[in-house]
Amino acid sequence: MDRLLPTPEAHDLLDLTRELATRELAGKVDDYEARGEFPREVLRTIGRSGLLGLPYDESVGGAGQPYEIYLQVLEILAGTWLGIAEAVSVHTLSCFPVAAFGSERQRKALPEMLGGELLGAYCLSEPQGGSDAANLTTRAVPDGEDWLVNGTKAWITHGGSADFYNIFCRTGGPGAKGISCLLADANTPGLLPQARERLMGLRSSAPAQIVLDNARIPHDRIVGEEGQGFAIAMKALDAGRLGIAACAVGLAQAALSYAVSYAREREQFGQPIGRFQGVGFMLADMATQVSAARALLLSAARLKDAGRPFSTEAAKAKLFATDAAMRVTTDAVQVLGGYGYVADHPVERWFREAKVLQIVEGTNQIQRMVIARSLTG
Ligand SMILES: Cc1cc2nc3c(=O)[nH]c(=O)nc-3n(C[C@H](O)[C@H](O)[C@H](O)COP(=O)(O)OP(=O)(O)OC[C@H]3O[C@@H](n4cnc5c(N)ncnc54)[C@H](O)[C@@H]3O)c2cc1C
Numbered sequence: 001m002d003r004l005l006p007t008p009e010a011h012d013l014l015d016l017t018r019e020l021a022t023r024e025l026a027g028k029v030d031d032y033e034a035r036g037e038f039p040r041e042v043l044r045t046i047g048r049s050g051l052l053g054l055p056y057d058e059s060v061g062g063a064g065q066p067y068e069i070y071l072q073v074l075e076i077l078a079g080t081w082l083g084i085a086e087a088v089s090v091h092t093l094s095c096f097p098v099a100a101f102g103s104e105r106q107r108k109a110l111p112e113m114l115g116g117e118l119l120g121a122y123c124l125s126e127p128q129g130g131s132d133a134a135n136l137t138t139r140a141v142p143d144g145e146d147w148l149v150n151g152t153k154a155w156i157t158h159g160g161s162a163d164f165y166n167i168f169c170r171t172g173g174p175g176a177k178g179i180s181c182l183l184a185d186a187n188t189p190g191l192l193p194q195a196r197e198r199l200m201g202l203r204s205s206a207p208a209q210i211v212l213d214n215a216r217i218p219h220d221r222i223v224g225e226e227g228q229g230f231a232i233a234m235k236a237l238d239a240g241r242l243g244i245a246a247c248a249v250g251l252a253q254a255a256l257s258y259a260v261s262y263a264r265e266r267e268q269f270g271q272p273i274g275r276f277q278g279v280g281f282m283l284a285d286m287a288t289q290v291s292a293a294r295a296l297l298l299s300a301a302r303l304k305d306a307g308r309p310f311s312t313e314a315a316k317a318k319l320f321a322t323d324a325a326m327r328v329t330t331d332a333v334q335v336l337g338g339y340g341y342v343a344d345h346p347v348e349r350w351f352r353e354a355k356v357l358q359i360v361e362g363t364n365q366i367q368r369m370v371i372a373r374s375l376t377g
Contacts, residue, residue, distance in 0.1 A: 001253075003072065010069045013054075017073045020049055021080040029081040029204075033349065036196070036203040038161050040119070043087055047116015051077075052091060055239075056099055061111030067239070068301040071246040075294075078250025082353045083204035085250060086360075089243030090157045093361075094120025096236040097166050097181050101224035106183060113164070121162035122240075123153035123210055124233050130155065131366050134176040134230055138169040138212060142219065147171070147182055149190070149215040159208030160193035162186060167212070168229050176230035181223040190215030201352030238311045239304065240361050241318040245297045248318075248325035248357045252290045255325075255332035255350045259283060262336055279335060286328045293321035312374040319367035322357040329354040 005011050024045055032039050046052055054070040056062025070092070078085035095113045098106050112118045124133050138151025149169055156165075165184045172178030184191055190213045196206040224232050260283055263274030273279045300313035329351040333340035340347050358364045 025081045032204040052116040053114025061114040066305045074246040075250035078247040079254035093240035118163040121158040127154045140169045146216040149212045153210040155207040179229040181229035245317040245321035248321040252325040252328040259332040259335040289324040293324040315367040315370040325354040
């Protein structure tokens, strides 16, 4: 496909990503997904290639790339291995609190974070509620030089593999204003990762609960001000949702390309099935969904790059792109007929993976709430 990119450097970066996806990811994805193993070493390789800190400032170890370019890198990775693209997206999100609100001391770790030596996790959801995050119950109380933290965080991507955890917890009264963000090292006493969840798809990047049992986090590991945690979490999610939308576009593009190739080759009634209007129109609708999703994604990203408000546009992009990925991967299975339903073809995996994108980083019902609120106040 023809991409309008702002610089020759951006072209080089996308070429590098394609090359890395072919060399490092394509041959490994099926094996890791089948075993449900987290590919920590692959992420290190991606970090060494400079792809883990793309949108962050060069002064702290990032690559200083526009968000628009970072998202297209994610799109390419997702088309080969969603688990890796999602891991890059969650890690990028996990670096945001320190990069944007961290103290001088906390920011010293940024080069290692953005280079991928230290992997991050973002701990907002809890077992009793993901959507209503402002009512979270994990509590931190001051105790000598530390915060003493108790509670359970649920669905934590990189849980058990991460080196640092952003723990959103209650340090004050009820509601959003009572929440703070604490930065915990993986070896924090009382921070206890549980067994990883058994997922429908995305098995290489399965999340785990994190139990905090009298976890001791030094007092100066608070990120930003006391009571600022929820605002930090939401700001991180605004940008993170664009990452999930980019993953969705990559998945949908991969499914479309695969279905088109198949429809050109597979013959029934003496001709390629793509020549039947019933199949050709399905492919046309899939292609239109992918292009529309990418256009919405890039338009939101360009607002962010220009320093303009982009939160509602990010919600629209996440909503549309992930619904499009679900539709397109479903239709790709249909185009392949019975072969679409067996694991010999990747459309079966993409179909299972698309579903999770409608749920993570705010379900699509929550995205509609955000968009509706922007319309009605
Ligand atoms: C693979 C995976 C990885 C994840 N990674 C992370 C992570 O790294 N960090 C993290 O913090 N969380 C993570 N999550 C959690 C994820 O963000 C939540 O699952 C999601 O926000 C939904 O929360 P919930 O599962 O508690 O569902 P609920 O909030 O219980 O929602 C259940 C249903 O009710 C609907 N609903 C809820 N409220 C409303 C409303 N007001 N109006 C209309 N409908 C509503 C929802 O849309 C959904 O359909 C992950 C989840 C998965 C599956």
